[in-house]
Amino acid sequence: MTAVEQPATQKWVGQGLRRKEDPRMITGRGRYVDDMTLPGMLYMAVVRSPEAHAKIVSIDTAGALALQGVHAVIVGEDLELASGVPMAWVPPGVEVKTPEHWPLAKGEVKYVGQGVAVVVGDDKYAVVDAAEQVLVEYDPLPVVVDPEKALAAGSPLVHEEFGTNLTHEWSIGGGDMDAAWSEADVVVERRIVNHRTAGAPIEPRVCIADYRAGQLDLHLTSQNPHLIRLFMAGELGMSEDSIRVIAPDVGGGFGVKISHYPEEILATWASKATGRPVKWTETRSEHMSSTIHGRDQIDYVKVGAKRDGTITGLECTAIADLGAFYTLLTPFIPCFTGFVISGCYKIPNLNFVAKGVFTNKMATDATRGAGRPEATHLIEVMIEQLAHELEMDPLELRRKNFIAKEDFPAEVAIGIVYDSGDYHGSLDKLLTHVDLDAFRREQAELRERGVYRGIGFSTWMEICGLAPSRAVGPTGVGLQAGFFESSLVRVHATGSATVYSGTAPHGQGLDTSFAQIVADRLGITPDQVDVMHGDTGTGPWGLGTYGSRSLAVGGESIARSTAKVVEKAKQIAAHQLEAAPEDIELADGKFAVKGSPEKGLTLAEIAGAAYVTMDMPEGMEPGLEETTFYDPENFVFPFGAHACIVDVDAETGKIDIVRYVCVDDCGPAINPKLIDGQIHGGITHAIGQVLYERVHYDDDGQLVTGTFVDYALPSAADVPSFETDRTETPSPVNSLGVKGVGEAGTIAASPAILNSVIDALRPLGVEFLNMPLSPQHVWSQIQLAAGRDVPADPGKQGGSWDEHGSGSAGSGPTSPSEGGGL
Amino acid sequence: MIPAEFDYVAPTSLDEALSALREGGEDAKILAGGHSLLPLMKLRLAAPTLLVDLAGVPGLTGIERDDGGWRIGAMTPHIAMERETDLGLASVVARTIADPQVRHRGTIGGSLAHGDPASDQLAILLAYEGSVVIRGESGEREVPAAELFHDYLTTAVADGEVLTEVRLPALEGYAHGYEKFNRRQEDWAMVAVGALVKKGADGSCEDVRVGLTHMSSVPLRATAVEEALRGRPLDAGSIAAAAEHAADGTEPPADLNASADYKRHLARVLCRRALETAAAA
DSSP: OOOOOOOSOOSSTTOOOOOTTHHHHHTTOOOOGGGOOOTTOEEEEEEEOSOSSEEEEEEEOHHHHTSTTEEEEEEGGGOOOSSOSOOOBOOTTOOOOOOOOOSSOSSEEOSTTOEEEEEEESOHHHHHHHHHTOEEEEEEOOOOOOHHHHHSTTOOOSSGGGSSSEEEEEEEEESOHHHHHHHOSEEEEEEEEEEEEEOOOSSOOEEEEEEETTEEEEEEOOSOHHHHHHHHHHHHTOOGGGEEEEOOSOOOOTTTTTSOOHHHHHHHHHHHHHTSOEEEEOOHHHHHHHSOEEEEEEEEEEEEEOTTSOEEEEEEEEEEEEESSOOTTGGGHHHHHHHTTTTTBOOSOEEEEEEEEEOSSOOBOOOTTTTHHHHHHHHHHHHHHHHHHHTOOHHHHHHHHBOOGGGOSEEOTTSOEEOOOOHHHHHHHHHHHSOHHHHHHHHHHHHHTTOEEEEEEEEEEOOBSOOOHHHHSTTTTOBSSOOOEEEEEEEOTTSOEEEEESSOOSSSOHHHHHHHHHHHHHTSOGGGEEEEESBTTSSSOOOOSOTTOIIIIIIHHHHHHHHHHHHHHHHHHHHHHTSOGGGEEEETTEEEETTEEEEEEEHHHHHHHHHHTOSOOTTOOSSOEEEEEEOOSSOBOOEEEEEEEEEEETTTTEEEEEEEEEEEEOSSOSOHHHHHHHHHHHHHHHHIIIIIOOOOBOTTOOBSOOSTTTSOOOOGGGSOOEEEEEOOOOOSSSTTOOOOOTTHHHHHHHHHHHHHHHHHHGGGTOOOOOSOOOHHHHHHHHHHHTTOOOOOOGGGTTSOOSOTTHHHHSOOOOSHHHHOOO | OOOOOOEEEOOSSHHHHHHHHHHHGGGEEEESSOTTHHHHHHTTSOOOSEEEEGGGOTTOOOEEEETTEEEEETTOBHHHHHHOGGGTHHHHHHTTSSOHHHHHHOBHHHHHHHTOTTSHHHHHHHHHTOEEEEEETTEEEEEEGGGTEEETTEESOOTTOEEEEEEEEOOTTEEEEEEEEOSSTTSOOSEEEEEEEEEOTTSBEEEEEEEEESSSSSOEEOHHHHHHHTTSBOSHHHHHHHHTTTTTTOOOOOBTTBOHHHHHHHHHHHHHHHHHHHHHO
16 A cells, blocks of 8 residues: 555544535535426436236337327337447356346336337426327236246246346355354254345436537436446447536435436437437336336355354355346345355355346346345344354354454455454444343333333444455456546645545535545645536546445545645745755645744645746646546455344334444544434435335236335334444555445344344244334234234235244245245 | 326315316316325326315315314314314324325315325214215205215215315313324324223213224224223223224225234224223323
8 A cells, every 4th residue: 555644633534514515405506417407408208118027019109209299209129229238247257147138128028117118209298198108019928026936947037038037146155164064063044035125315317318419418317427428438339538427416326326227328319319408307106116126135044153152154045136137237236245244253164155036127236235234134133043042142142253353454264354343342332332231121121011122233344445446347256347436636726626536426425525635635624625526527537436435435536636736735835945845744724844834835825836837846847736546455344333222012013113322433534424424324224124115016026116105215203313423443445544334324234123123022932034024024923923823914925025934933944945935 | 207287276265166166077176285186196096187276265274163163174284283282182193194294285174085094084083973064066065974985085075066174073071092003104094093982970981982094995983892892991801802893894905014904903902002092091
C-alpha cells in the first residue's frame, strides 16, 4: 500500500454533519429523472406478459396504432441489436448456461411481466390506453415455479434448448470434509430458506432517451452510469464517446438499479425510430413484476462440532432460484454467499456449492447485501441450533470459535484473508447494553405469566468495498470489469473545490462524507466542496455505487487525489515562502512553514497563484487539480454484534420486537449520523424480510404480490427504535481505515430476529423456523410442536417455504437429494 | 398506475350532485376521500366514466350530538372521529385506520358506502345498531345498519344515491373493547372484533354487542357470542366460553396471509380479548 499522508488535524471528519443533499431533497428541489421534460418528448408504455410461460401466437398492433397520438408500436422482431441484455460473469472453469435475453420477448414469454411490445406516443396517459389495445394471443406452456421441483426429472423446462433447468454449479471450499464429520461429536443439519424479496426503492426506474444526430443522451435512474454507457454502446453498435448517461438525483436503489434493463434499450430504440426524446416511467406494479428481485435461496446446511464446541466443519448447498433470464450479475450472486461462508469463525473445513436454477419468474440479482445476508443468516442460525444441540450457551460457542483479534490479518479455509477484526470486542460491548442475566430472569418470570419473550444474536462479518480488480475481475472470480474507483479533485482559483467521483450515490449521503474528507485535507469547509457524480459527460470513468464500495474505494480515491493536490499546493507555498516543500504544513487553514504559522498562505491564495500563474515554481504546470484511479489490495471486512428481543403472541403467532441493540464496526467514522442512518435502514430491510416481505408467485407463476397492499413493506410504525453503538477497528487496506456500512445492517440482522423468536418459543417445543415469520406460519409451527393439526397455509403456495417437518422436531431431511420437492 | 380516462365534476349542492349522478348513469361514481376508489382506478380495476366529487357540497361534514345520539356527516374524515373521543368505540376504531394521511382524507360515509368487509367501521356500525341516511332525487330514507351491507362491495346505496349521514346511538353505560389483527399497522384488518358491553347492577352482562370485521363478504354481528354472554356474569370463564362462538356460521375469505380456519381461530381469540377489555373497563 502506498502511504497516504493523513491531515494533521481532523476538524470535519468524525462529525455527524447533516447531509449537504438534504435542503434540496426536503424542499422538493431535487431533480429526479421523472421531473424532467425535454422539448418534443414522447412517452413509452410497455405491454407485458400476463402468462408465466407461453408461446406468442400473434401480436395485433393495428388497434393501438390507429389511436390518435400513437407514434409507434415496437415488438421483439423489430429490434436489430448486436447483443441483448448483458450478464457480466464468466467464471473461469465453470459453464453457465446463458439464455439470449432480448429486451422484448421473441416467440415465447417465460415470466409474468416480461415485455412483449412497447407503445410510443404523445401523452403519458394515452400510451397506457394504447398498450391495452395491443392484442397478444398466447398459447400457454407448462410452468415451473419451485426451484427444487425445477431440478427434478420431468420438470417443465424454462429453456428447452438447455435440456435442464440447472444453470450452473459453482463451489468454493477448503480443508477436508471427511475429516470435518469424522472429528465431530455432534452434527446438525437444517434446510434454511431465504425467500425472494424486492428492493423497492421509493423511486421506481425511469429513463429518458434522447437520440439526436448520432448522439445519445440517456437520463437514467442508475447506480452505475458508466457501465450502462459501455453496454449501450455494444448493443447499439455505437462508440462510447457518442453516448452520455446521466444519473441525476436517484431515489434509492438497494441494488436493483445496478442492472441494465430492457426499457432503457427500448426507449433509446424508440427515440432513434421517432427522432424524439422518449420517456418511460415505471409504475410500482411494474417494479414488482419486472425489476429484479433478491435472495431466493434454499440452503442445505450441515455443521459439525466437538463436544467442547470446537467447530470441525460447515457445508452448504445453495439452491438459487435465478428466474427465467439473467440480468447483470444474476448467476454470480449466490457465490457471494460462499465468500462469507466462514463467518466470524475459525472453521478448518468448509464447502459451499451453489446450484443455479431457472424458473418462470423475474430474474434475481443484487439487492442490499447480495448473497451475504443469506450467508450470515444460515451461519448464525446454525450456530444457535448447534449450541442448543451441544447444550452450550450460544455466545460461549461463538467466543470459542471466533477468530481472535491478534490473528488478523487472518486467512480462512476458503483462502480469503480477512483484513481486520475484533469479534470478541464487539460482542463484549454489545453485552454492556444488554444485561443477559437480567434478561433471562425476566424471561422466566414472563413465561410464568404466559408471555413468550426471547433473545437472539447475530455476530456478523461481511466482505465489501467491491474491488479489488485482481480478486473480482476477469482473472479472479470472473466479473468482466475492473473494480477500481476514480476521482478528480479540482481546486478552483478562489479556493473552493469540486470533486468528481466515479461512484454514483443515490441516497447514501456521500456528497457530505466526501466533502468532510476533502475539507480536512485542504483546510477549507465542507460547504466549499461540491461533489459531482453520475454523469459520464463529466469526470473520469467510474464503476458506481454498490457492494458498500463508495467510501472504502471511492472515498479513498478522493483522499489520494486530495493528497496529490496538497502536495502541489505545498510546492507553491514553499516557493513563495522560500522554504523547502517538506517543511510546509497545513494548520488552521493555512499552508505555512513549520513553526511560523503567521506567514502562511490559504488555499485560495495558492490556487489563485496556480490559475493566474504568478509566483509559481519554475516549470510547474498551471492549475490545481489531480486525478486518481485507485484499485485496493483487498476487500474490507466490517463486523459487529446484534441482539434482538421479541415477544411472541403464542395465541396468534404475531411477533413484536421489544428491543433491537447493535454494535457495528466500519472503521473510523467519517460521519456517525450517516452510519446510524445506514444501520437503521439496513436493519429495517432485514426486519422486512423476516417478518413481512415476500415476493410471492402462485403455482401458476402469477405474481400475487404486485402492489404494496400485498407486498408488506414495513413502515416506521412497524419497526422499533434502534439502539446503536460502534467500535472502530481501522482497516489496514485504505488510508482512511474505513469499511463499508450500507449493507451491514441487512447482512447482520435477520438471524438475530429469527433466533430470538425460536428462543421465545422453545418452551412450546418450537426448535426451528424459516422466514418469513407471518403470524399464521408462526402459529402453525406452535400448533405442530404441540402435536395439533393445522389448517393449510395459503402463503405456502408456489415455493419451497415449508419447514420440511423440521419445525417441531428440530431435525428433518437436509440434503437436496433427500429433501427435494414438497 | 394511470387510470382510464374519466370526467370530473365538483357540484356545490347535493341536488347538483344527484343530477350529475343521474346524467352520468351507472358508470358515474361518487368521489369522497378517494382512498379506496382512486387506487382501484389507478390499477384499472375500476374505470368510472364520471367522478362526482362531494368535497364542495356543503353540510356533509361534522359530528353533532342530539337527543341521545350522534349525527356524523358522510364526508367527515376518520381523523375527526378519532378526535371526538366521546364517540367511544367508534373513536377508538377510527384511530386504528391505516395511517394519518389516510385518516385525514378517508371519510366515514365513503367507507360505509364502499362496503369493503375489511374496513373497520362497518362492523362497528352494526354493533352500535346505528343507521345511515341515503338521499336520492326522489327523497331521503334512513337505513338501519343491519340492512345496509348486501354483499362484497355492495350496499343499499343504489346508483344515483348519496349516503349523507351516519347516525349512532349514544349507548350510555356501555364499555368497549376493540381488537384488530393485521400484519402491519397500516393494513386492513385480517380480522377485527369490536365489543360493546353494558354491565348490570349486579355486575353481570346486561347487554353485549359484538361486531366482526373481515369474517365474511359483509361485516357481521357475532350473535352466538352475544346470546351466550347476555345475562351471564362477566367473568373470565363466561367470556371465554362465549368467545368460543365468535366464528360460528362465518365463511371468512382466505387470502395470502390467512386461511379461513386461521381467521376463525383469530376471531375467537380476539373476541375474548375485546370482551375482557370491555368487561374490565
